[in-house]
Every structure is written in structure tokens, then in C-alpha cells.
Amino acid sequence: MIDKFVSSLADAMAGIRDGSTVLLAGFGPGMPEPLVHGLIEQGARDLTLVVNSGGRGEGPLADLLATGHVRKLVCSFVRGASVAGHLHKAGRLDVEIVPQGTLAERIRAAGAGVPAFYTPTAADTILADGREMRTINGRHCLLEHALPGDVALIEAWEADRWGNLTHRDSARNFNPIMAMAAALSIVMTRHVVELGAIPPANVHTPGVFVHRVLHVPA
Amino acid sequence: MIDKFVSSLADAMAGIRDGSTVLLAGFGPGMPEPLVHGLIEQGARDLTLVVNSGGRGEGPLADLLATGHVRKLVCSFVRGASVAGHLHKAGRLDVEIVPQGTLAERIRAAGAGVPAFYTPTAADTILADGREMRTINGRHCLLEHALPGDVALIEAWEADRWGNLTHRDSARNFNPIMAMAAALSIVMTRHVVELGAIPPANVHTPGVFVHRVLHVPA
Amino acid sequence: MADAAFKPLDRLGIARRIAQDIPEGWFVNLGIGMPTAVSDYVPVDREVIFHAENGVIGIGPAPAPEAVNPYLVNAGTHPITLRVGAALVHHADSFAIARGGHLDLCVLGAFQVAANGDLANWAHAPDEPTKQVGGAMDLAVGAKRVWIAMEHTTKHGHARLLDQCVYPLTAKGVVKRVYTDLAVLDVTPRGFEVREMVPGLDFGTLQARTGTRLHHPT
Amino acid sequence: MADAAFKPLDRLGIARRIAQDIPEGWFVNLGIGMPTAVSDYVPVDREVIFHAENGVIGIGPAPAPEAVNPYLVNAGTHPITLRVGAALVHHADSFAIARGGHLDLCVLGAFQVAANGDLANWAHAPDEPTKQVGGAMDLAVGAKRVWIAMEHTTKHGHARLLDQCVYPLTAKGVVKRVYTDLAVLDVTPRGFEVREMVPGLDFGTLQARTGTRLHHPT
Numbered sequence: 001m002i003d004k005f006v007s008s009l010a011d012a013m014a015g016i017r018d019g020s021t022v023l024l025a026g027f028g029p030g031m032p033e034p035l036v037h038g039l040i041e042q043g044a045r046d047l048t049l050v051v052n053s054g055g056r057g058e059g060p061l062a063d064l065l066a067t068g069h070v071r072k073l074v075c076s077f078v079r080g081a082s083v084a085g086h087l088h089k090a091g092r093l094d095v096e097i098v099p100q101g102t103l104a105e106r107i108r109a110a111g112a113g114v115p116a117f118y119t120p121t122a123a124d125t126i127l128a129d130g131r132e133m134r135t136i137n138g139r140h141c142l143l144e145h146a147l148p149g150d151v152a153l154i155e156a157w158e159a160d161r162w163g164n165l166t167h168r169d170s171a172r173n174f175n176p177i178m179a180m181a182a183a184l185s186i187v188m189t190r191h192v193v194e195l196g197a198i199p200p201a202n203v204h205t206p207g208v209f210v211h212r213v214l215h216v217p218a
Numbered sequence: 219m220i221d222k223f224v225s226s227l228a229d230a231m232a233g234i235r236d237g238s239t240v241l242l243a244g245f246g247p248g249m250p251e252p253l254v255h256g257l258i259e260q261g262a263r264d265l266t267l268v269v270n271s272g273g274r275g276e277g278p279l280a281d282l283l284a285t286g287h288v289r290k291l292v293c294s295f296v297r298g299a300s301v302a303g304h305l306h307k308a309g310r311l312d313v314e315i316v317p318q319g320t321l322a323e324r325i326r327a328a329g330a331g332v333p334a335f336y337t338p339t340a341a342d343t344i345l346a347d348g349r350e351m352r353t354i355n356g357r358h359c360l361l362e363h364a365l366p367g368d369v370a371l372i373e374a375w376e377a378d379r380w381g382n383l384t385h386r387d388s389a390r391n392f393n394p395i396m397a398m399a400a401a402l403s404i405v406m407t408r409h410v411v412e413l414g415a416i417p418p419a420n421v422h423t424p425g426v427f428v429h430r431v432l433h434v435p436a
Numbered sequence: 437m438a439d440a441a442f443k444p445l446d447r448l449g450i451a452r453r454i455a456q457d458i459p460e461g462w463f464v465n466l467g468i469g470m471p472t473a474v475s476d477y478v479p480v481d482r483e484v485i486f487h488a489e490n491g492v493i494g495i496g497p498a499p500a501p502e503a504v505n506p507y508l509v510n511a512g513t514h515p516i517t518l519r520v521g522a523a524l525v526h527h528a529d530s531f532a533i534a535r536g537g538h539l540d541l542c543v544l545g546a547f548q549v550a551a552n553g554d555l556a557n558w559a560h561a562p563d564e565p566t567k568q569v570g571g572a573m574d575l576a577v578g579a580k581r582v583w584i585a586m587e588h589t590t591k592h593g594h595a596r597l598l599d600q601c602v603y604p605l606t607a608k609g610v611v612k613r614v615y616t617d618l619a620v621l622d623v624t625p626r627g628f629e630v631r632e633m634v635p636g637l638d639f640g641t642l643q644a645r646t647g648t649r650l651h652h653p654t
Numbered sequence: 655m656a657d658a659a660f661k662p663l664d665r666l667g668i669a670r671r672i673a674q675d676i677p678e679g680w681f682v683n684l685g686i687g688m689p690t691a692v693s694d695y696v697p698v699d700r701e702v703i704f705h706a707e708n709g710v711i712g713i714g715p716a717p718a719p720e721a722v723n724p725y726l727v728n729a730g731t732h733p734i735t736l737r738v739g740a741a742l743v744h745h746a747d748s749f750a751i752a753r754g755g756h757l758d759l760c761v762l763g764a765f766q767v768a769a770n771g772d773l774a775n776w777a778h779a780p781d782e783p784t785k786q787v788g789g790a791m792d793l794a795v796g797a798k799r800v801w802i803a804m805e806h807t808t809k810h811g812h813a814r815l816l817d818q819c820v821y822p823l824t825a826k827g828v829v830k831r832v833y834t835d836l837a838v839l840d841v842t843p844r845g846f847e848v849r850e851m852v853p854g855l856d857f858g859t860l861q862a863r864t865g866t867r868l869h870h871p872t
Contacts, residue, residue, distance in 0.1 A: 330531075330532035332535075382521065421525075426538050427538065
């Protein structure tokens with residue numbers, strides 16, 4: 001019987017290696033905060049962290065960055081007044097700024113087996129400096145590569161033992177595509193449901209993209 | 219008040235021009251057969267038709283091909299014993315064979331504003347002859363371009379007046395991505411529902427991709 | 437520069453002015469800040485469908501404080517409600533809407549706009565430690581139209597409408613119209629055309645506050 | 655070539671043999687034809703999750719004739735049922751599963767397989783009017799493992815396991831294992847290794863029916 005549930009935070013986070021690329025979902029809601037703290041406790045270092053924003057002066061993302069375990073941050077924006085901003089200014093954190101749609105598309109591409117694609121987003125901007133360009137149908141386009149993760153940290157509203165997920169309201173955001181894009185997708189769910197309780201047509205993230213699920217009641 | 223419903227098949231098909239690229243959804247179920255007959259009646263010629271398969275010796279697709287209004291067929295396979303196969307052998311129908319996953323991805327790319335992407339699918343095969351290749355992460359990849367439609371013919375199970383759709387079971391197939399990829403998405407739906415009747419989290423094709431809806435009860 | 441003969445619009449006044457020009461049925465993304473207020477001035481019975489980058493299609497009015505749903509936010513991570521008829525999608529699908537040309541309009545803030553439609557709205561210098569790209573580059577390139585909501589000059593009185601942007605670009609040649617506290621200006625092949633000025637403002641005064649030659653509409 | 659000392663497997667026997675080797679928890683795509691029968695031989699209490707190109711994850715047993723749901727078919731457009739725990743997605747998401755490396759196994763039929771793992775399963779000649787690519791190229795390139803179900807020789811007695819494929823390739827170097835009516839063979843760096851033969855068959859007889867040198871397992 002397939003059962004992707006794990007019984008502790010430590011089990012959920014087991015085996016994450018130094019040097020991993022970690023995809024962290026969330027856009028306001030949808031960030032699996034307990035898993036971020038689990039990652040801190042687990043202790044993997046030299047991480048590349050992929051997340052929508054660099055966060056603020058406090059919160060789980062700030063806590064993670066403050067450990068110094070993150071070497072590089074890939075995100076769509078960094079606030080000056082944030083832990084990420086301060087570390088970056090101090091030369092202790094590499095930052096790669098990726099337009100948010102390109103970020104989402106690169107993550108989805110990794111999950112979908114698309115190794116690279118072209119996009120007009122960020123063409124003719126300083127983000128394109130030194131980058132490979134191509135004109136397609138008269139538009140300047142940038143070459144962008146897939147952005148796969150070794151690990152994805154995912155938040156769900158409901159999960160069954162096969163790892164089928166639903167996400168509540170706008171907490172969906174990066175969760176389905178980051179689950180697709182990682183070799184190891186670790187989910188925290190607010191609710192555990194019986195297999196079959198989620199109607200097949202309304203599964204938001206199919207279990208094929210999910211490897212471990214931890215129940216964290218609200 | 220937004221109301222995308224049209225009251226007749228003729229209204230649904232109005233304005234399709236000669237030379238259009240028509241995306242036709244369906245894989246077994248999910249093909250909007252009444253709209254295919256509507257296209258025949260509407261009479262546009264010199265069409266490029268994008269559809270999963272070339273169909274059989276009879277059925278709506280065979281009827282459409284038999285009109286001679288389709289100049290080129292883009293699909294993942296053609297049976298020898300079919301109207302498409304016979305027309306192709308007779309030199310009366312151009313056929314572009316695209317691997318089914320590449321076909322789906324090219325259509326989705328058109329809807330998502332991705333003008334081109336690389337894929338390992340069909341690299342090192344005769345489908346790659348004369349095509350642009352690139353080695354990415356050690357894998358041979360083919361360059362593939364987005365495949366947009368002037369028109370998409372879409373089947374739905376439920377639709378509301380904003381054009382939000384659900385698709386029943388495996389009739390979903392190409393419907394959501396073809397709706398994304400066309401300048402004019404024409405839907406036939408089996409059921410009309412009140413705005414709000416489809417839970418927001420369970421809309422399969424959002425109305426932003428839909429332009430006209432015709433109610434065709436089962 | 438003070439001139440008692442005219443009264444600049446305040447920020448909400450600019451938002452209100454923009455709202456007047458949005459017809460029923462448009463899909464619209466509103467940038468963070470001043471643009472977000474535009475939706476408050478669209479009457480509920482005019483069905484305009486507001487999109488947010490985090491996967492919301494059909495944003496309703498802000499909730500009462502006691503009715504806040506922490507799982508439902510806009511692109512500024514402020515609490516929102518859903519309108520009847522809304523749909524929720526994941527981040528890649530949401531940006532497929534933005535990048536795939538499905539938005540009729542995106543209203544963004546700006547630091548500078550050039551006479552050729554170039555937009556600068558994310559950084560004051562290439563090496564600025566705060567890098568607030570977010571989704572602006574995707575929206576600017578992908579929407580059918582980009583309108584700008586901005587003060588006509590900086591708080592120091594420097595022009596923001598220029599021959600060329602000095603700040604790093606968000607996108608080239610994308611702006612169609614600018615709404616400022618003083619005027620509404622269209623971007624045309626010959627540069628900015630003044631479509632409308634606040635009552636009492638004369639063309640010469642507006643020109644004096646602008647860093648590029650203004651034109652009367654033809 | 656007749657040899658009373660051994661009895662080749664019939665087509666269902668090959669399918670049954672393959673089913674023995676599929677462990678619980680795998681996500682598996684079965685090609686059209688002989689591979690489709692594999693699922694009939696996986697016991698229901700061994701949870702193997704079968705995927706179809708048209709967006710079904712979790713195919714159940716074939717329905718009774720009176721219980722056929724015309725909206726629910728497999729990649730061969732035959733009626734199916736859903737297993738409890740199934741999920742339904744659209745065609746691009748379904749091929750994201752196949753192309754993104756999320757399938758543990760794909761079982762395909764073949765015309766020819768080469769000692770280096772090259773696969774030919776879609777055409778007998780480059781100019782064949784019947785072009786049956788379908789999703790085979792995507793699956794062959796994208797799945798974690800490709801196993802082949804085939805007759806060891808053609809009905810005319812010609813070898814199908816060869817030094818090099820003569821027919822047009824589906825994909826290069828993808829096949830990991832071949833199940834025929836006579837043997838189970840692994841593709842290794844030195845060529846085919848014979849893992850298993852039907853009872854009574856000797857290595858020399860198998861070699862005589864094979865167009866490339868066979869190896870004993872190391």
C-alpha cells in the first residue's frame with residue numbers, strides 16, 4: 001500500500017544534502033513555514049534557495065537566511081530592508097533576480113522536461129546583459145533555462161496517502177509547479193483525507209509529483 | 219453584463235476566415251463534433267487544422283477533410299486507412315507529424331507567450347532532419363516553435379456566462395490548452411450553469427481563454 | 437512651479453480617472469500601489485475582471501476586517517475577496533495569462549516613461565541593492581495594453597516623461613497611455629500626445645514639467 | 655526453426671511476465687497493443703499507478719459493457735475506469751508527467767531494438783504514408799525506464815533485436831529491457847544480456863533468432 005505520509009518533521013526533512021537547490025513555495029499564503037524551520041534544524045548548508053521574494057526582516061524565510069546556510073537566492077525581488085537585502089549588501093548572499101513570470105515558467109519547464117525556452121520578458125533590459133538573445137517573429141527574446149530543484153517544500157490544504165493535493169484559494173501559487181520540478185517534493189498538509197476523497201477532476205497537484213507528506217494541523 | 223453565449227451554430231462560427239489555423243480538441247471524447255460540422259457549413263477554406271490524429275474513414279473529422287477545405291494537417295499520427303491518409307497519399311493534403319507531447323507543449327506555449335522551446339523529443343529521428351538542434355546538459359534537443367490558432371474548437375461539460383468551463387473526465391485532453399492558444403475560442407457546452415456554480419478552485423478552463431459559447435444539450 | 441489656476445489630481449483621483457476608461461468585459465491586472473486603487477472606482481455592475489499574478493482571476497472588493505481569509509491575497513499580499521465567477525490557477529498558469537497576451541490591460545506604476553513607450557519602474561540604478569522586478573517585466577511585455585499611473589514629476593520636480601529613460605528599463609516600447617496627476621497622454625509614433633489636462637492647466641505649463649516634447653492630438 | 659523443446663509465450667504471456675517485475679508505487683505508462691494488457695496482470699492490492707497520455711493518472715480495470723462511460727478512455731481510446739485515488743489533467747500536464755521524468759516506467763511495443771538501446775516502433779520507412787508517431791517519442795525520451803514488449807522475431811522470422819535499427823528511430827539509446835516471447839534481455843553497455851529464457855530454450859537457439867550478439871549476464 002502506497003503511503004507517503006511521514007510521522008515527524010525530522011523524517012520529512014531527512015537526507016537533504018549540502019549544496020541542494022531548494023524550491024520554496026508561497027506568495028503570502030502557501031509557504032510551508034514548519035518545513036522551513038525543519039530545513040533549518042536539518043542543517044543542510046550551501047543551499048540555493050528558489051522562492052518568489054527574498055522576504056522581510058522577520059519570518060521563516062528571514063530565519064533561514066540568517067543561518068547563513070543559503071549561498072544563493074533566486075527570486076523575483078529583494079527588499080532593501082530585509083535579511084536577504086542586508087546579507088546581499090554585505091556580500092554574503094548571491095542574488096539572482098528573475099522576473100516572476102519567467103521564474104514560474106522556468107520552474108514549470110523543469111517539471112515538464114523542457115530544458116530551455118525563449119521569452120520576450122526582460123529582453124532589452126539589464127537583466128539581459130551578456131545573455132543569449134534571439135529574435136523570433138520580430139521580437140527580441142531571451143534564452144531561459146529550466147530551474148529544477150533537488151527538493152521542493154510544498155504547502156497543501158488536503159492530502160491523501162498517494163500524495164494527491166488540494167491547495168486553498170490563492171495558497172496554490174507556486175505549489176503545484178514546484179512540486180513538479182523537484183526530485184524530492186516534501187509536503188505539509190493541513191488536512192489528511194481518505195484516498196478518493198478529492199474528486200479526480202479537482203486534484204490540484206497529482207501525487208505523481210509528491211514524495212513525502214507531513215500532517216501539520218492548523 | 220458579460221455574456222459569451224451565442225444562440226446559434228452560425229453565430230458561433232461567424233467570421234472564420236479562409237487561411238485560418240484551426241485548433242480542434244478531442245482525443246476520443248472531448249471533440250466538439252457539432253462545431254466541426256458548423257465549420258464545414260461556415261465554409262472557410264485553405265485551413266490549417268491542428269488536431270491530435272488524422273481520424274478515420276468516417277466521423278466529423280473525416281467529413282471536414284473530405285470537403286477539401288483543409289490544406290494542411292498538423293497532428294501526431296495519420297492512419298493509412300483514413301480520409302486523411304488517402305488525401306495525403308493523393309498529394310491533396312499536407313501533413314506535419316508532431317510527436318503528441320511536443321504538439322501539446324507547442325500549443326500550451328502559444329497560450330503562455332513562449333515563442334519557442336527546446337525538447338529532446340524527436341531529436342536523432344527523421345523528424346529532426348534539417349531542423350535546428352542544440353545540446354543542452356548533454357542531451358540533443360530540437361527547437362520547437364509555439365503553435366497558435368486563429369480559432370479553437372472546444373468541448374465543455376459545463377460553462378457559465380463568463381466562459382468558465384469544466385470538462386468531463388478524460389474529455390479534458392486538449393481543450394484547456396487549445397482554448398489558451400487561439401485568438402478566438404469557440405466552445406460547445408453540454409450544460410449551462412449560473413455564474414459562480416463552478417467552484418473557483420475547480421474551473422478547468424478559465425473564461426479569460428474563452429470567447430463564444432454555444433449550448434448543445436446532449 | 438505653484439499655480440493656483442489648476443489642481444493636480446491626488447493619487448486616488450488618478451485611479452478614479454483610469455477607472456473611467458476601462459470598459460466592461462476587459463481582463464485587467466493592476467500593479468501594486470496606486471494602480472491597485474483603480475478597481476475601487478469601477479462600478480460593480482460594470483463587469484471588469486481583475487487578475488492577480490498569484491493566480492486569481494476575478495478579484496472582488498477588499499473584505500471587512502472580521503471577514504479576512506488569510507489564504508486569499510492579491511499580488512501585494514493584501515487580503516481580497518473573490519467575485520462570483522472567479523477562477524483560481526497556479527503561478528505558471530497565472531503568468532501564462534499575463535505573458536500569453538490574454539490581459540486586455542495592465543496598469544502599472546512607473547519611475548519614468550519615454551516618448552517611445554519605454555518603461556522604467558523597478559530600479560533607480562543598475563547596482564541598486566533593492567531589486568524589485570517582481571512580475572512587472574512579464575506584465576509589461578505580455579499585456580495587450582500597458583497604461584501607467586504616476587505623478588507627472590518627482591517630488592523634487594524632475595520630469596518623469598522623457599525622451600529616453602535614465603533608469604533601468606522594465607520593457608521597451610510597451611506603454612500605450614500615461615495617466616498623471618496633471619494629464620492623460622497617449623504614446624504615439626511621434627511621442628506623447630496630450631489627450632486631456634486637469635481643468636485650468638495650460639499646455640505650456642504641462643510642457644514645462646515634461647522632459648520631452650508634447651504634442652497636441654492630431 | 656520449430657523446436658518442440660520450448661514453448662514461446664503468447665502475447666498475454668509476455669504481458670503477464672512484465673507485470674511480475676513492476677513493484678508497488680511505480681507510475682507506469684503502457685503503450686497501445688500488447689503493453690496495455692500488462693495492467694490486467696498486476697494484482698489490485700499491489701498499488702501500481704497507470705498513466706495515460708490523455709490525462710488520466712490512475713487507470714482502473716476495464717468497465718463492464720453496461721457501465722461504459724463514453725467520456726473516459728485510455729490512450730487507445732478504449733473505455734476505462736478510474737481507480738480510487740485517480741487524478742485527471744489536461745494534455746500538456748499529462749505530457750509534462752511523461753516528458754518531465756516522472757514516470758518510473760513506460761512499456762512500449764517495438765518493431766526493432768538495437769543493442770545500444772535504440773528504439774524503432776513507429777514506421778517501416780521514412781516515406782511511409784501511415785505515420786503513427788503518437789506519443790511514443792515523448793514517452794521513450796521522458797520515462798525513467800523504457801521496457802519493450804515484442805515478439806522476438808517478425809512473423810517472417812526476421813530478427814528484431816539488431817546491431818542497429820533499420821527502421822526510422824523513435825529515440826536513441828532509451829531501451830533498458832526487452833521482454834519477448836522467448837526471453838528477457840537487458841540492454842547493457844556491451845549489448846543485450848540474456849536475463850531469462852523460456853523453459854527449454856537454449857542460448858544458441860535464442861542467438862540464432864537474434865540479429866546481434868547476445869551475452870550471458872556477468
